[in-house]
Amino acid sequence: MADPSSLSLWHAVSRDRRERPSLAGALDVDLAIVGGGFSGLSTALHTAEKGLSVAVLEAEIIAWGATGRNAGFVVPNFAKMDPVNVTAQLGPERGERLIDFAAGSADLVFDLIERHGIACDALQNGWIQPAHSPEALEKVKSRADQWARRGRPAVALNASEVQALTGARGYAGGWMDRSGGVLNPVEYAVGLADAAEKAGARIFEHSRVMSIDRAADGWRLKTAGGSVRAGKVLIATNAYGGPLDPTLSRTYFPLKVFQIATAPLPRAIRSRLLPGGQGVGDTRRNLFTFRFDSANRLISGGMHVFGAGADARVPQTIWRRLGRHLDLPDLPPLEYSWSGMAAVEPDFLPRLVDLGPGLIAGFACNGRGIAMTTAMGKVLADWADGANASDLPLPFAPPSPIPFHGLIQHAPNMLLPWSMLRDRLDAA
Template sequence: MNKGSRQESLWHAVGRNRRDRPALEGALDVDLAIIGGGFSGLSTALHTAEKGRSVAVLEAEIIAWGATGRNAGFVVPNFAKRDPDDILAQLGPERGERLVDFATGSADLVFGLIKRHGIECDAVQNGWIQPAHSQAALEKTRSRAEQWAKRGKPTAALDRQAIEELTGVRGYPGGWMDRSGGVLNPVEYARGLADAAENAGARILEQTRVTSIDRIGDGWALKTASGSVRAGKVLIATNAYGGPLFQTLQRTYFPLKIFQIATAPLPREIRTRLLPGGQGVGDTRRNLFTFRFDAENRLITGGMHIVDPGADTRVPQAIWRRLARHLDLPQIPPLEFSWSGMAAVEPDFLPRLVDLGPGLIAGFACNGRGIAMTTAMGKVLADWAGGAKPRDLPLPFGPPSPIPFHGLMRHAPNMLLPLSMLRDRLDEAG
């Protein structure tokens, strides 16, 4: 095992169903070419192939190498920073409701695909819990639960006692729960999506980095080191891993580096106190605190960093100590795995489709809710591959919108972390 390495997450290390896929050799002609073998690209490939279209996924490394294989495996069917009423106010009733509906069924879509295709990924759909870190945050969680409940979500507002019973953690004044959420092994889920897409007729190609994209006739020509693809339509599904080929896209989002850790398995007596129902937890702090267990009873959590020098060693230890403090674990098991990854965060924290030309789209749907939202985006993009107009899809669509002063602003989430931590402490004290 390559413990503590950015190159291999826990999920890659414990994976059971890895199989090599070939690189592209020669020429290929397809209806849809997808750049990126993560959740977005694989879900799009699966749903497009099931509609009878020819599709190829071109992955520069291996399946689930980027953010897909570097997250904590939470399936969260809502928006990280936005509630339904906010979205309707921003987008209007018609478009707003369509986007909210898109999110509403996203977790059920994930777990439905797992069941339908027999994907072995340690999936548990027992809910996602958001404890409130302060009284002010508690009011927001109550409103959040009510807004989603009005749209048919299986939500529940939770008081102090319910939060403690469900999580095993004392001190939260309450919170809410979405019972449609859950947890899984993200790498095994991605590999299962790839297998299902291939079974439906898609081509999945690894070690196939796209070096250029050019408009030809009514389609696109993609070049790689050892081949070429002619496609009627192209989806860029690289999240924050697009590289220099997509410099325009790089200026439209905040690239957020997230660290994740996993402890050694917990003793049974401690494990039975914490999350007895196997849910995932992510609280309301600005410096977000999350935790869950994997199938081997390892505790998993994550966090951000302030400055880069020494972060790969320093930050995992700080996250491990924070985990022990918040969960009241004086003898927490040692840190067994640590890894990091990049996520693309949109300025408004909403999914987005970016218009890059006729039949050329980039899709972003992570924003801290990657598994559910990107899987759902793939199903939507299959409609586009089949002829639907982008503006008729439920996701916001428009040309690239670079963030002003991006070279400086791209560091804002990390540089503002000390202020966020201070504000969290003041909230709790109040």
């Protein structure tokens, strides 16, 4: 495995982490969790707090996958769907339950951080979505109103308010959810792991699950060094499941996302940008994001068009874009760059996949990983404790492979040039 400090900025700057053992021998638990990311760790914590026995099996180290490779935004809403769209698709009762689930997800994250004393540079000052065009502004004003009518701290912003809050010029306006925020995702994940272990969960690193087989008394999971008998199993690998269940890999679009961090900005420049420390993700199809970490590094991300040399080319492209959009001709140089894989559902909604009696896979990212997966873990603990999965607030159904997945799985990346052109036309 690569040196953990080379995986991302967050791995490099996080405090000394404690090595956890690999699985050796046989173990018997109520719930086995495959994957040591946000969803697996949150599920482990909330399930252990109910008094059930839990084992987490992580193939590499805690926060090795998308959990440790994102930008650290805590966003309590859906990536592409507004509440009115969710109720139209799922129906009023199911839709409102999912909306309530999402609405409280950021508060849950920050409550856990406070309750367990997790040191992860957490700041709950809000998440801002600026509108890049007049048409986008009408959509985000409606979005803010829909959330505000449900009692959420959502407010519409005019152009001058967006500029004052972000320091970025040229936006038509936007909206902010004041319950959102930012944090160091690796330190948050490690904090969840520590809290889960204190509650009684057992966490194993370097314990790749090689098979999951039905047994008379539940399920049996095998690793190179041992086995686990579990009454129930959660697959929480997101886009990093590999060959564990090939059917699952055809139910989402794998999206490679790059992130960068500059060297720390000078104080005079830093004071102009995001004085309140919020996170920003605008309405462009080629999404533009930015935030600061605790050392005043400016962080941004983006997708890429397929081609040779992407790992070297794309970070430079994101860096130049950052300087252009924020009017920073003297933008400090790149200090870190990294990438990760996200699992994007066709409807951009979180979901639970029914893989058999007592066997579930959870997908809740779609660009909203920290908040949604943490909240998913809390409701999955109810399932582990006997609740019917179909009664949970998340959609629950057998796997639904995407037709012609082999041909269209990389469509989001391949369509990026068209998305960029449409963004330019919107701004013209």
